[in-house]
Amino acid sequence: MSDDATGPSDEGVLCRDEGGVRILTLNRQRMRNALDPATARELRRLLRELDDRDDLRVGILAATGDVFCAGMDLKDFSAGGDWSADGGFDGFAELRPRKPLIAAVQGPAVGGGFELLLACDLVVVETGSWFGMPEIARGFAPGGGGMLWLARRLPYAVAMEVLFGAERLPVERAREIGLVNEIVEPGEAIGTALALAERIAGLPPTSLQVVKHFVGASPDWSEQDALAMQKALMKRLLSGPDAAEGVAAFLEKRAPVWSAPAVGDLEEWFPVRTDREGENR
Template sequence: MNHAAEVRTETFGTSLLITIDRPAARNAVNAAVATGLAAALDELETDPALRAGVLTGAQGTFSAGMDLKAALAGESPEIPGRGFGGLAQAETTKPLVAAVEGWAMGGGFELALSCDLIVAAENAAFGLPEAKRGLIAAGGGVIRLPKRIPHHLAMELLLTGEPISGERAGRLGIANRVVPAGEATAAALQLAEQLAANAPLALAAVKKIVRVADGAPESQAFAAQAREMAALTASADVREGMTAFAERRTPVWQGK
Protein backbone atom coordinates (compact mmCIF):
# COMPACT_ATOMS: atom_id res chain seq x y z
CA MET A 1 0.00 0.00 0.00
CA ASN A 2 1.31 3.44 -0.91
CA HIS A 3 0.28 6.45 1.14
CA ALA A 4 0.42 10.00 -0.09
CA ALA A 5 -1.36 12.44 2.14
CA GLU A 6 -4.12 13.14 -0.42
CA VAL A 7 -4.18 10.05 -2.65
CA ARG A 8 -3.72 6.44 -1.48
CA THR A 9 -3.14 3.37 -3.62
CA GLU A 10 -3.69 -0.23 -2.62
CA THR A 11 -3.33 -3.43 -4.66
CA PHE A 12 -6.10 -6.04 -4.82
CA GLY A 13 -4.92 -8.94 -6.98
CA THR A 14 -4.21 -7.37 -10.38
CA SER A 15 -6.18 -4.20 -9.63
CA LEU A 16 -4.98 -0.89 -8.19
CA LEU A 17 -7.46 0.86 -5.91
CA ILE A 18 -6.85 4.63 -6.06
CA THR A 19 -8.53 6.62 -3.27
CA ILE A 20 -8.79 10.40 -3.06
CA ASP A 21 -8.30 10.95 0.66
CA ARG A 22 -9.33 14.47 1.69
CA PRO A 23 -12.59 13.68 3.50
CA ALA A 24 -12.53 16.95 5.47
CA ALA A 25 -12.73 18.77 2.12
CA ARG A 26 -15.18 16.21 0.64
CA ASN A 27 -12.28 14.94 -1.49
CA ALA A 28 -12.12 18.18 -3.46
CA VAL A 29 -9.31 18.38 -6.01
CA ASN A 30 -6.43 20.73 -5.23
CA ALA A 31 -2.88 20.70 -6.65
CA ALA A 32 -1.78 17.92 -4.26
CA VAL A 33 -4.68 15.66 -5.27
CA ALA A 34 -3.95 16.26 -8.98
CA THR A 35 -0.27 15.39 -8.43
CA GLY A 36 -1.23 12.32 -6.38
CA LEU A 37 -3.69 11.07 -9.01
CA ALA A 38 -1.11 11.53 -11.78
CA ALA A 39 1.41 9.50 -9.72
CA ALA A 40 -1.18 6.77 -9.05
CA LEU A 41 -1.97 6.52 -12.78
CA ASP A 42 1.76 6.23 -13.50
CA GLU A 43 1.93 3.38 -10.97
CA LEU A 44 -0.97 1.63 -12.73
CA GLU A 45 0.56 2.14 -16.18
CA THR A 46 4.12 1.07 -15.34
CA ASP A 47 3.51 -1.98 -13.11
CA PRO A 48 3.12 -5.00 -15.45
CA ALA A 49 1.39 -6.98 -12.68
CA LEU A 50 -1.49 -4.47 -12.63
CA ARG A 51 -4.27 -4.92 -15.18
CA ALA A 52 -6.94 -2.39 -14.17
CA GLY A 53 -7.57 0.53 -11.82
CA VAL A 54 -10.47 1.56 -9.59
CA LEU A 55 -10.87 5.22 -8.63
CA THR A 56 -12.87 6.17 -5.54
CA GLY A 57 -13.08 8.70 -2.72
CA ALA A 58 -12.61 8.20 1.03
CA GLN A 59 -15.41 8.04 3.58
CA GLY A 60 -18.48 7.84 1.38
CA THR A 61 -17.84 10.78 -0.97
CA PHE A 62 -16.35 10.43 -4.45
CA SER A 63 -15.31 14.07 -4.95
CA ALA A 64 -16.91 17.49 -4.56
CA GLY A 65 -14.88 18.67 -7.56
CA MET A 66 -12.42 21.52 -7.82
CA ASP A 67 -11.27 22.94 -4.48
CA LEU A 68 -12.52 26.50 -4.95
CA LYS A 69 -10.60 27.84 -1.92
CA ALA A 70 -7.34 26.42 -3.28
CA ALA A 71 -8.15 27.77 -6.75
CA LEU A 72 -8.83 31.24 -5.33
CA ALA A 73 -5.46 31.02 -3.57
CA GLY A 74 -3.82 30.43 -6.96
CA GLU A 75 -3.42 26.64 -6.88
CA SER A 76 -4.01 24.74 -10.11
CA PRO A 77 -5.98 21.47 -10.05
CA GLU A 78 -4.55 20.63 -13.49
CA ILE A 79 -1.43 18.75 -14.60
CA PRO A 80 0.06 19.93 -17.92
CA GLY A 81 -0.81 17.45 -20.66
CA ARG A 82 -3.12 15.47 -18.35
CA GLY A 83 -5.77 18.03 -17.56
CA PHE A 84 -8.00 18.37 -14.50
CA GLY A 85 -7.01 16.14 -11.58
CA GLY A 86 -4.16 14.68 -13.62
CA LEU A 87 -6.77 12.46 -15.29
CA ALA A 88 -9.29 14.34 -17.48
CA GLN A 89 -7.00 14.42 -20.53
CA ALA A 90 -4.62 11.57 -19.62
CA GLU A 91 -4.32 8.81 -22.21
CA THR A 92 -4.13 5.58 -20.21
CA THR A 93 -3.80 2.07 -21.67
CA LYS A 94 -5.32 0.12 -18.77
CA PRO A 95 -9.05 0.11 -17.93
CA LEU A 96 -10.15 2.46 -15.17
CA VAL A 97 -13.40 1.99 -13.23
CA ALA A 98 -14.95 4.79 -11.14
CA ALA A 99 -16.57 3.66 -7.87
CA VAL A 100 -18.92 6.49 -6.91
CA GLU A 101 -20.41 6.86 -3.45
CA GLY A 102 -22.01 10.12 -2.33
CA TRP A 103 -21.20 13.32 -4.19
CA ALA A 104 -19.57 13.37 -7.64
CA MET A 105 -19.99 17.06 -8.31
CA GLY A 106 -18.41 19.26 -10.97
CA GLY A 107 -14.84 18.08 -11.38
CA GLY A 108 -15.73 14.96 -9.38
CA PHE A 109 -18.30 13.99 -12.03
CA GLU A 110 -15.72 14.84 -14.69
CA LEU A 111 -13.16 12.48 -13.09
CA ALA A 112 -15.80 9.72 -13.27
CA LEU A 113 -16.47 10.59 -16.93
CA SER A 114 -12.72 10.21 -17.56
CA CYS A 115 -12.93 6.56 -16.48
CA ASP A 116 -13.91 3.72 -18.84
CA LEU A 117 -16.68 2.36 -16.64
CA ILE A 118 -18.69 3.77 -13.75
CA VAL A 119 -20.17 1.90 -10.77
CA ALA A 120 -22.54 4.06 -8.73
CA ALA A 121 -24.20 3.67 -5.37
CA GLU A 122 -27.95 4.17 -5.87
CA ASN A 123 -27.88 7.22 -3.56
CA ALA A 124 -24.83 8.81 -5.24
CA ALA A 125 -25.28 12.32 -6.63
CA PHE A 126 -23.86 13.32 -10.02
CA GLY A 127 -23.97 17.00 -10.95
CA LEU A 128 -22.27 19.72 -12.97
CA PRO A 129 -23.15 22.89 -11.00
CA GLU A 130 -20.52 25.13 -12.67
CA ALA A 131 -23.11 27.39 -14.34
CA LYS A 132 -24.36 28.32 -10.85
CA ARG A 133 -20.87 29.73 -10.09
CA GLY A 134 -20.41 31.58 -13.38
CA LEU A 135 -18.26 28.79 -14.85
CA ILE A 136 -18.67 25.84 -17.21
CA ALA A 137 -17.72 22.19 -16.70
CA ALA A 138 -14.35 22.60 -18.45
CA GLY A 139 -12.75 19.37 -17.18
CA GLY A 140 -14.51 17.36 -19.87
CA GLY A 141 -18.14 17.77 -18.75
CA VAL A 142 -19.32 20.07 -21.56
CA ILE A 143 -17.37 18.07 -24.16
CA ARG A 144 -18.02 14.49 -23.01
CA LEU A 145 -21.49 14.36 -21.46
CA PRO A 146 -23.39 15.17 -24.71
CA LYS A 147 -21.52 12.29 -26.40
CA ARG A 148 -22.42 9.84 -23.67
CA ILE A 149 -26.14 10.47 -23.16
CA PRO A 150 -28.95 12.00 -25.28
CA HIS A 151 -28.41 15.69 -26.14
CA HIS A 152 -31.36 17.17 -24.24
CA LEU A 153 -30.58 15.23 -21.06
CA ALA A 154 -26.95 16.37 -21.16
CA MET A 155 -28.08 19.95 -21.71
CA GLU A 156 -30.42 19.69 -18.72
CA LEU A 157 -27.53 18.70 -16.44
CA LEU A 158 -25.16 21.32 -17.90
CA LEU A 159 -27.64 24.22 -17.98
CA THR A 160 -29.57 23.65 -14.72
CA GLY A 161 -26.57 22.51 -12.67
CA GLU A 162 -28.94 20.24 -10.73
CA PRO A 163 -27.69 16.82 -9.59
CA ILE A 164 -29.17 13.41 -10.41
CA SER A 165 -29.09 10.25 -8.29
CA GLY A 166 -26.94 7.19 -8.96
CA GLU A 167 -30.16 5.35 -9.71
CA ARG A 168 -31.09 7.87 -12.45
CA ALA A 169 -27.48 7.86 -13.70
CA GLY A 170 -27.93 4.13 -14.30
CA ARG A 171 -31.16 4.67 -16.23
CA LEU A 172 -29.49 7.33 -18.42
CA GLY A 173 -26.55 5.06 -19.19
CA ILE A 174 -23.98 7.11 -17.25
CA ALA A 175 -23.38 4.24 -14.81
CA ASN A 176 -22.69 0.63 -15.84
CA ARG A 177 -23.79 -0.78 -12.49
CA VAL A 178 -25.95 0.69 -9.73
CA VAL A 179 -25.47 -0.93 -6.32
CA PRO A 180 -26.67 -0.37 -2.74
CA ALA A 181 -24.90 2.38 -0.75
CA GLY A 182 -21.50 1.30 0.53
CA GLU A 183 -20.98 -1.39 -2.14
CA ALA A 184 -19.59 0.63 -5.08
CA THR A 185 -15.90 -0.10 -4.44
CA ALA A 186 -16.43 -3.85 -3.99
CA ALA A 187 -18.53 -3.99 -7.18
CA ALA A 188 -15.95 -1.91 -9.10
CA LEU A 189 -13.10 -4.20 -7.96
CA GLN A 190 -15.16 -7.20 -9.11
CA LEU A 191 -15.66 -5.54 -12.52
CA ALA A 192 -11.92 -4.73 -12.71
CA GLU A 193 -11.15 -8.40 -12.02
CA GLN A 194 -13.47 -9.40 -14.86
CA LEU A 195 -11.65 -7.00 -17.23
CA ALA A 196 -8.28 -8.37 -16.07
CA ALA A 197 -9.21 -11.82 -17.38
CA ASN A 198 -8.91 -10.41 -20.92
CA ALA A 199 -5.72 -9.78 -22.88
CA PRO A 200 -4.01 -6.54 -21.75
CA LEU A 201 -2.86 -5.65 -25.28
CA ALA A 202 -6.42 -6.08 -26.57
CA LEU A 203 -7.83 -3.87 -23.80
CA ALA A 204 -5.23 -1.18 -24.58
CA ALA A 205 -6.06 -1.43 -28.31
CA VAL A 206 -9.80 -1.04 -27.64
CA LYS A 207 -9.14 2.10 -25.57
CA LYS A 208 -6.81 3.57 -28.20
CA ILE A 209 -9.16 2.95 -31.15
CA VAL A 210 -12.20 4.29 -29.29
CA ARG A 211 -10.19 7.45 -28.53
CA VAL A 212 -8.94 7.85 -32.12
CA ALA A 213 -12.36 7.12 -33.66
CA ASP A 214 -14.09 9.77 -31.52
CA GLY A 215 -15.01 12.46 -34.04
CA ALA A 216 -12.69 11.09 -36.76
CA PRO A 217 -13.96 10.11 -40.23
CA GLU A 218 -14.57 6.35 -40.51
CA SER A 219 -11.77 5.90 -43.04
CA GLN A 220 -9.28 7.43 -40.59
CA ALA A 221 -10.62 5.29 -37.73
CA PHE A 222 -10.32 2.08 -39.78
CA ALA A 223 -6.76 3.01 -40.81
CA ALA A 224 -5.80 3.49 -37.14
CA GLN A 225 -7.53 0.22 -36.29
CA ALA A 226 -5.58 -1.63 -39.02
CA ARG A 227 -2.31 -0.53 -37.38
CA GLU A 228 -3.49 -1.78 -33.99
CA MET A 229 -4.69 -5.07 -35.47
CA ALA A 230 -1.32 -5.67 -37.15
CA ALA A 231 0.42 -5.25 -33.80
CA LEU A 232 -2.11 -7.49 -32.02
CA THR A 233 -1.95 -10.33 -34.55
CA ALA A 234 1.86 -10.33 -34.27
CA SER A 235 1.71 -10.62 -30.46
CA ALA A 236 2.41 -13.72 -28.41
CA ASP A 237 -0.84 -13.12 -26.51
CA VAL A 238 -3.05 -13.57 -29.59
CA ARG A 239 -1.46 -16.99 -30.23
CA GLU A 240 -1.94 -17.84 -26.54
CA GLY A 241 -5.58 -16.74 -26.67
CA MET A 242 -6.33 -18.96 -29.68
CA THR A 243 -4.33 -21.91 -28.31
CA ALA A 244 -6.06 -21.67 -24.92
CA PHE A 245 -9.46 -21.61 -26.65
CA ALA A 246 -8.56 -24.70 -28.70
CA GLU A 247 -7.24 -26.46 -25.61
CA ARG A 248 -10.25 -25.39 -23.52
CA ARG A 249 -8.14 -23.76 -20.82
CA THR A 250 -7.77 -20.27 -19.32
CA PRO A 251 -5.21 -18.16 -21.21
CA VAL A 252 -2.08 -16.95 -19.44
CA TRP A 253 -1.41 -13.43 -20.73
CA GLN A 254 2.12 -12.03 -21.00
CA GLY A 255 1.15 -8.55 -22.18
CA LYS A 256 3.38 -8.91 -25.25
Protein backbone atom coordinates in the same frame (compact mmCIF):
# COMPACT_ATOMS: atom_id res chain seq x y z
CA MET B 1 5.07 0.41 -4.27
CA SER B 2 4.24 -2.79 -2.46
CA ASP B 3 0.92 -4.59 -2.78
CA ASP B 4 -0.15 -3.46 0.69
CA ALA B 5 1.14 0.10 0.41
CA THR B 6 -1.02 2.92 1.68
CA GLY B 7 -0.32 6.52 2.48
CA PRO B 8 -0.65 8.22 5.85
CA SER B 9 -4.16 9.05 7.04
CA ASP B 10 -3.90 12.68 5.93
CA GLU B 11 -2.64 11.87 2.44
CA GLY B 12 -4.86 13.21 -0.34
CA VAL B 13 -4.75 10.00 -2.36
CA LEU B 14 -4.25 6.52 -0.91
CA CYS B 15 -2.81 3.90 -3.23
CA ARG B 16 -2.66 0.15 -2.95
CA ASP B 17 -2.03 -2.58 -5.48
CA GLU B 18 -3.82 -5.93 -5.32
CA GLY B 19 -2.42 -8.29 -7.88
CA GLY B 20 -2.89 -6.57 -11.21
CA VAL B 21 -5.33 -3.95 -9.88
CA ARG B 22 -4.35 -0.49 -8.62
CA ILE B 23 -6.86 1.08 -6.20
CA LEU B 24 -6.67 4.87 -5.84
CA THR B 25 -8.74 6.32 -3.01
CA LEU B 26 -9.47 10.01 -2.47
CA ASN B 27 -8.80 10.72 1.20
CA ARG B 28 -9.66 14.33 2.06
CA GLN B 29 -12.75 13.59 4.14
CA ARG B 30 -12.58 16.87 6.05
CA MET B 31 -12.89 18.67 2.69
CA ARG B 32 -15.53 16.24 1.35
CA ASN B 33 -12.77 14.82 -0.86
CA ALA B 34 -12.64 18.09 -2.79
CA LEU B 35 -9.72 18.34 -5.19
CA ASP B 36 -6.88 20.78 -4.64
CA PRO B 37 -4.04 21.13 -7.18
CA ALA B 38 -1.75 18.80 -5.23
CA THR B 39 -4.37 16.03 -5.18
CA ALA B 40 -5.09 16.43 -8.89
CA ARG B 41 -1.38 16.21 -9.70
CA GLU B 42 -0.94 13.15 -7.48
CA LEU B 43 -3.83 11.37 -9.20
CA ARG B 44 -2.25 12.11 -12.53
CA ARG B 45 1.15 10.79 -11.37
CA LEU B 46 -0.29 7.56 -9.98
CA LEU B 47 -2.28 6.91 -13.15
CA ARG B 48 0.82 7.44 -15.26
CA GLU B 49 2.50 4.85 -13.07
CA LEU B 50 -0.44 2.51 -13.70
CA ASP B 51 0.25 2.81 -17.42
CA ASP B 52 4.01 2.37 -17.05
CA ARG B 53 3.97 -0.81 -14.96
CA ASP B 54 3.43 -4.09 -16.80
CA ASP B 55 2.29 -5.86 -13.62
CA LEU B 56 -0.71 -3.54 -13.28
CA ARG B 57 -3.64 -4.14 -15.63
CA VAL B 58 -6.63 -2.15 -14.31
CA GLY B 59 -7.25 0.86 -12.08
CA ILE B 60 -10.06 1.64 -9.62
CA LEU B 61 -10.91 5.15 -8.45
CA ALA B 62 -12.69 5.25 -5.08
CA ALA B 63 -13.05 7.54 -2.05
CA THR B 64 -13.24 7.44 1.73
CA GLY B 65 -16.18 8.76 3.73
CA ASP B 66 -19.74 9.33 2.55
CA VAL B 67 -18.95 11.81 -0.25
CA PHE B 68 -17.14 10.62 -3.35
CA CYS B 69 -15.85 14.04 -4.36
CA ALA B 70 -17.19 17.57 -3.89
CA GLY B 71 -15.27 18.88 -6.90
CA MET B 72 -12.82 21.76 -6.85
CA ASP B 73 -11.61 22.86 -3.42
CA LEU B 74 -13.21 26.31 -3.51
CA LYS B 75 -11.47 27.38 -0.30
CA ASP B 76 -8.12 26.65 -1.91
CA PHE B 77 -9.21 28.47 -5.07
CA SER B 78 -10.41 31.56 -3.19
CA ALA B 79 -7.15 31.58 -1.21
CA GLY B 80 -5.19 31.85 -4.44
CA GLY B 81 -4.29 28.20 -5.03
CA ASP B 82 -2.43 27.71 -8.31
CA TRP B 83 -4.87 25.79 -10.47
CA SER B 84 -3.26 26.98 -13.70
CA ALA B 85 -0.04 25.00 -13.27
CA ASP B 86 0.42 21.86 -15.37
CA GLY B 87 -1.44 18.98 -13.77
CA GLY B 88 -3.59 21.28 -11.65
CA PHE B 89 -7.01 22.35 -12.89
CA ASP B 90 -6.82 20.55 -16.22
CA GLY B 91 -4.66 17.77 -14.82
CA PHE B 92 -7.62 15.57 -13.97
CA ALA B 93 -9.25 16.44 -17.29
CA GLU B 94 -6.40 14.48 -18.82
CA LEU B 95 -6.78 11.41 -16.61
CA ARG B 96 -7.18 9.12 -19.60
CA PRO B 97 -4.87 6.18 -18.89
CA ARG B 98 -4.27 3.58 -21.57
CA LYS B 99 -5.46 0.88 -19.19
CA PRO B 100 -9.07 0.38 -18.05
CA LEU B 101 -10.21 2.60 -15.17
CA ILE B 102 -13.29 1.85 -13.03
CA ALA B 103 -15.03 4.29 -10.66
CA ALA B 104 -16.47 2.96 -7.39
CA VAL B 105 -18.79 5.72 -6.20
CA GLN B 106 -20.40 6.22 -2.81
CA GLY B 107 -22.24 9.46 -2.18
CA PRO B 108 -22.30 12.68 -4.19
CA ALA B 109 -19.90 13.32 -7.09
CA VAL B 110 -20.09 17.03 -7.83
CA GLY B 111 -18.30 19.28 -10.32
CA GLY B 112 -14.77 17.97 -10.69
CA GLY B 113 -15.88 14.82 -8.88
CA PHE B 114 -18.42 14.19 -11.63
CA GLU B 115 -15.73 14.94 -14.21
CA LEU B 116 -13.47 12.31 -12.62
CA LEU B 117 -16.16 9.74 -13.39
CA LEU B 118 -16.18 10.84 -17.01
CA ALA B 119 -12.46 9.99 -17.15
CA CYS B 120 -13.32 6.39 -16.21
CA ASP B 121 -14.33 3.59 -18.55
CA LEU B 122 -16.84 1.95 -16.21
CA VAL B 123 -18.82 3.38 -13.29
CA VAL B 124 -20.26 1.43 -10.33
CA VAL B 125 -22.32 3.60 -7.97
CA GLU B 126 -24.21 3.01 -4.75
CA THR B 127 -27.89 3.81 -4.31
CA GLY B 128 -28.53 7.20 -2.73
CA SER B 129 -25.63 8.78 -4.57
CA TRP B 130 -26.07 11.63 -7.01
CA PHE B 131 -24.07 13.66 -9.52
CA GLY B 132 -23.95 17.41 -10.07
CA MET B 133 -22.25 19.82 -12.42
CA PRO B 134 -22.87 23.32 -10.95
CA GLU B 135 -19.89 25.15 -12.48
CA ILE B 136 -21.97 27.46 -14.70
CA ALA B 137 -23.93 28.61 -11.63
CA ARG B 138 -20.60 29.48 -9.98
CA GLY B 139 -19.56 31.74 -12.84
CA PHE B 140 -17.17 29.47 -14.72
CA ALA B 141 -17.41 26.26 -16.76
CA PRO B 142 -16.76 22.51 -16.36
CA GLY B 143 -13.11 22.77 -17.37
CA GLY B 144 -12.04 19.45 -15.89
CA GLY B 145 -13.36 17.54 -18.89
CA GLY B 146 -17.12 17.90 -18.37
CA MET B 147 -17.89 19.78 -21.56
CA LEU B 148 -15.67 17.58 -23.71
CA TRP B 149 -16.60 14.15 -22.38
CA LEU B 150 -20.33 14.79 -22.01
CA ALA B 151 -20.44 16.00 -25.61
CA ARG B 152 -18.72 12.80 -26.73
CA ARG B 153 -20.81 10.42 -24.63
CA LEU B 154 -24.31 11.87 -24.88
CA PRO B 155 -26.69 13.21 -27.52
CA TYR B 156 -26.53 17.01 -27.72
CA ALA B 157 -29.82 17.72 -25.94
CA VAL B 158 -29.01 15.31 -23.11
CA ALA B 159 -25.54 16.81 -22.65
CA MET B 160 -27.14 20.25 -22.41
CA GLU B 161 -29.62 18.90 -19.86
CA VAL B 162 -26.72 17.82 -17.66
CA LEU B 163 -24.62 20.95 -18.17
CA PHE B 164 -27.43 23.52 -17.81
CA GLY B 165 -29.61 21.90 -15.19
CA ALA B 166 -27.78 19.17 -13.33
CA GLU B 167 -27.43 20.65 -9.87
CA ARG B 168 -28.54 17.18 -8.73
CA LEU B 169 -28.63 14.31 -11.23
CA PRO B 170 -29.97 11.08 -9.64
CA VAL B 171 -27.89 8.02 -10.41
CA GLU B 172 -30.98 6.33 -11.82
CA ARG B 173 -31.21 9.07 -14.46
CA ALA B 174 -27.45 8.87 -14.99
CA ARG B 175 -27.84 5.20 -15.76
CA GLU B 176 -30.74 5.85 -18.12
CA ILE B 177 -28.58 8.19 -20.21
CA GLY B 178 -25.59 5.86 -20.21
CA LEU B 179 -23.22 7.39 -17.64
CA VAL B 180 -23.47 4.56 -15.10
CA ASN B 181 -22.92 0.84 -15.65
CA GLU B 182 -24.20 -0.62 -12.40
CA ILE B 183 -26.09 0.58 -9.30
CA VAL B 184 -25.43 -1.40 -6.11
CA GLU B 185 -26.46 -1.29 -2.48
CA PRO B 186 -24.60 0.95 -0.01
CA GLY B 187 -21.20 -0.44 0.90
CA GLU B 188 -20.96 -2.63 -2.21
CA ALA B 189 -19.37 -0.31 -4.77
CA ILE B 190 -15.72 -1.08 -4.07
CA GLY B 191 -16.29 -4.84 -3.84
CA THR B 192 -18.25 -4.87 -7.08
CA ALA B 193 -15.63 -2.73 -8.82
CA LEU B 194 -12.83 -4.96 -7.57
CA ALA B 195 -14.54 -8.11 -8.84
CA LEU B 196 -15.03 -6.43 -12.20
CA ALA B 197 -11.42 -5.24 -12.27
CA GLU B 198 -10.08 -8.70 -11.46
CA ARG B 199 -12.08 -10.17 -14.34
CA ILE B 200 -10.81 -7.54 -16.76
CA ALA B 201 -7.24 -7.99 -15.47
CA GLY B 202 -7.44 -11.59 -16.70
CA LEU B 203 -7.86 -10.44 -20.30
CA PRO B 204 -4.87 -9.99 -22.65
CA PRO B 205 -3.32 -6.61 -21.80
CA THR B 206 -2.30 -5.70 -25.35
CA SER B 207 -5.81 -6.20 -26.72
CA LEU B 208 -7.31 -4.29 -23.80
CA GLN B 209 -5.21 -1.22 -24.41
CA VAL B 210 -5.54 -1.03 -28.18
CA VAL B 211 -9.31 -1.64 -28.08
CA LYS B 212 -9.76 1.08 -25.45
CA HIS B 213 -7.74 3.51 -27.55
CA PHE B 214 -9.66 2.66 -30.73
CA VAL B 215 -13.07 3.14 -29.12
CA GLY B 216 -12.04 6.42 -27.51
CA ALA B 217 -10.25 7.93 -30.50
CA SER B 218 -12.27 6.70 -33.47
CA PRO B 219 -15.01 9.37 -33.24
CA ASP B 220 -12.36 11.85 -34.42
CA TRP B 221 -11.49 9.75 -37.48
CA SER B 222 -13.17 9.59 -40.84
CA GLU B 223 -15.06 6.38 -41.54
CA GLN B 224 -12.48 5.47 -44.17
CA ASP B 225 -9.59 5.92 -41.76
CA ALA B 226 -11.40 4.06 -38.98
CA LEU B 227 -12.01 1.05 -41.24
CA ALA B 228 -8.38 1.09 -42.41
CA MET B 229 -7.09 1.23 -38.83
CA GLN B 230 -9.45 -1.52 -37.75
CA LYS B 231 -8.16 -3.75 -40.54
CA ALA B 232 -4.52 -3.05 -39.68
CA LEU B 233 -5.20 -3.57 -35.97
CA MET B 234 -6.88 -6.94 -36.54
CA LYS B 235 -4.06 -8.11 -38.80
CA ARG B 236 -1.48 -7.26 -36.16
CA LEU B 237 -3.40 -8.85 -33.28
CA LEU B 238 -4.20 -12.03 -35.21
CA SER B 239 -0.53 -12.51 -36.05
CA GLY B 240 0.54 -11.95 -32.44
CA PRO B 241 1.12 -14.51 -29.68
CA ASP B 242 -2.04 -13.75 -27.71
CA ALA B 243 -4.39 -14.77 -30.54
CA ALA B 244 -2.65 -18.14 -30.87
CA GLU B 245 -2.67 -18.59 -27.09
CA GLY B 246 -6.33 -17.64 -26.79
CA VAL B 247 -7.41 -20.18 -29.41
CA ALA B 248 -5.18 -22.90 -27.98
CA ALA B 249 -6.43 -22.32 -24.43
CA PHE B 250 -10.05 -22.46 -25.61
CA LEU B 251 -9.52 -25.73 -27.49
CA GLU B 252 -7.52 -27.28 -24.65
CA LYS B 253 -10.04 -26.09 -22.03
CA ARG B 254 -7.44 -24.32 -19.88
CA ALA B 255 -6.74 -20.81 -18.66
CA PRO B 256 -4.72 -18.76 -21.14
CA VAL B 257 -1.27 -17.42 -20.33
CA TRP B 258 -1.02 -14.02 -21.97
CA SER B 259 2.19 -12.39 -23.15
CA ALA B 260 3.51 -9.20 -21.57
CA PRO B 261 1.95 -5.99 -22.95
CA ALA B 262 3.37 -5.19 -26.36
CA VAL B 263 1.69 -1.87 -26.92
CA GLY B 264 4.64 0.50 -26.55
CA ASP B 265 3.74 3.72 -28.34
CA LEU B 266 0.05 3.60 -29.26
CA GLU B 267 0.75 5.87 -32.21
CA GLU B 268 2.61 2.96 -33.81
CA TRP B 269 -0.56 0.87 -33.71
CA PHE B 270 -2.68 3.58 -35.35
CA PRO B 271 -0.59 5.02 -38.18
CA VAL B 272 -3.40 6.41 -40.32
CA ARG B 273 -4.04 10.15 -39.90
CA THR B 274 -7.19 12.06 -40.72
CA ASP B 275 -7.10 15.51 -42.28
CA ARG B 276 -8.38 17.01 -39.03
CA GLU B 277 -5.56 15.38 -37.03
CA GLY B 278 -3.03 16.63 -39.56
CA GLU B 279 -4.32 20.18 -39.21
CA ASN B 280 -4.10 20.02 -35.41
CA ARG B 281 -0.55 18.74 -35.31
